[in-house]
Every structure is written in structure tokens, then in C-alpha cells.
Amino acid sequence: MLRIQQYVKAQSLEEAYTLLTKNRNNQILGGMCWLKMEDRLIPCAIDLGDLGLDKIEESEDVFTIGAMTTLRTLETHASLNAWCDHIIRDSVKDIVGVQLRNLATLGGSLYSRFGFSDVLTAFLCLDCDVVLYHGGVIPLAKFVQMPYMRDIITHVIVHKNKERKAFACVRKSATDLSLLNISASTYEKGYVICVGARPYKAVRFEIEKLAVEEVCQVVSEQVELDDNMRASKEYRRKLVGALCRRVLEQLEGKVCK
């Protein structure tokens, strides 16, 4: 059971950061969907709800997404989804149900870097940065590799390039975790392909332009996969080939979503 000794609704990021770094067990609260399932004692739970971090702002070059933005807001944001070929909507729409998606946040999802995360896989193929209160602006591709640190994600900045994007995943049943997920985008030299739920956290490949079959083969050979209760390593290897072909064909406009 989760136990919280003190709850603070922070009035500034500085206050939140000071509280966070006071005790290694203090925690920032996102939507609490994951935290509430844990069996632990939190000396001080820090709520960012008063800090206006639940908005998506659009400028000519970027979308600036507050860390407290819910998955449901991401799913239903028309201009963000139109720009990203709807991969954000596609990556979150099967996560449990609307009630959970109305709570779970982008900050909590990216901070956690869950192996099964569809959200992480989708954002990883975009040109985007994580803004940490103390650590500054870090490309998501680098943040994914970093150890967990005592810091606060304040925003995610998505750069509006003109590349095409696609996302696909396989679930055994509608709201279960993905057995495997893949996102892809084009870039000037070729393709970015990200594979998650391997079952480890998503990895990103940049592959120079080759024929679709060759790209699928390279990714299938290079990606590290494993068994877990949802799927075997061998089955995942077959899924990598099939999903990789599916997202590449979407990028090339050969299939409709």
C-alpha cells in the first residue's frame, strides 16, 4: 500500500525541487496512476498541479508540452496530432481507458521510462527534448539512456520538422500492455525506427535509406529482445519484422491507417 506522510502542493518549481532533493524517498506526483500501485512510504509527496504545467503551447517551430499534460489531452489535441500523423493519439488510445488517460501524465510516463511504454516509443521517433528543472534541456534520445535522477521534468519540446511518422503495436487484448511497439519517422538520410516493449525500454535506430525489406532485416538483427510473461523472444523477433514493414509502408504512403 502507498503511504504518504506529507502532501505539498508546490507554489513554485524551486519549492518543488528543494522538497524533492531533501529526502531521496520524496516523490513528484504525476497522475499517480503508477505510484498508487506501489508498496512504499513517501515522506513528502509533491504536487505540481498549481504550476500551469498541463498545457500544450504551439509556436511556428515547436510544441511545448507541460509535464502535467494528461495522455487524454495528448490524444485529443487536434493540431499536435495532425502534425505528427496521429502517432501520439495512436500510441495512447489503447492505454487502459479514458479515466486512466485523464490522469496519467506525459511527465510521469517519460520519467518512468517503462519498458512497456507506448508513450516513450512514440515520442522517441520525434525530434524532441526533455526540459529538466535542474538539468536543463536534454534530447529525449539521451534522456532515455540516463540513470534516474532527482530532478523534475517541466516540459517536453517537440520540434516541428516536416518528416512523416508512423506507430504500430501489438496487444493480446485491447487494453493489455503491448507485446511490442514500433514508431518510425523519416529524416534527411533515411529512417528513425524505435522499438519498445522488447520487453525493455525503447531503443532508437537511425538507418540510412535502404529498401523496406533491408531496413526490416537490419532492425530485426540488431534489436535486443527478450522473453517475458507476454511473449517469447522468438515471437517478438517475428513481430519486429512485421511491424517494421507496417510502419515503413505507412511512411512511404503505401498503406492507409
Ligand SMILES: Cc1cc2nc3c(=O)[nH]c(=O)nc-3n(C[C@H](O)[C@H](O)[C@H](O)COP(=O)(O)OP(=O)(O)OC[C@H]3O[C@@H](n4cnc5c(N)ncnc54)[C@H](O)[C@@H]3O)c2cc1C
Ligand atoms: C494499469 C496501468 C496500465 C498501463 N498501461 C500502459 C500501456 O499500455 N502503455 C503505456 O505506455 N503506459 C501504460 N501505463 C503507464 C501510464 O501510461 C503512465 O506512464 C504511468 O501511469 C505514469 O504516469 P503518471 O502520471 O501516473 O505518473 P505517477 O504514477 O504519478 O509517477 C510515476 C513516477 O514518475 C515520477 N514523476 C511524475 N511526474 C514527474 C515529473 N514531472 N518529473 C519528474 N518525475 C516525475 C514520480 O515521482 C514517479 O516516480 C499504465 C499504467 C497503469 C497504472
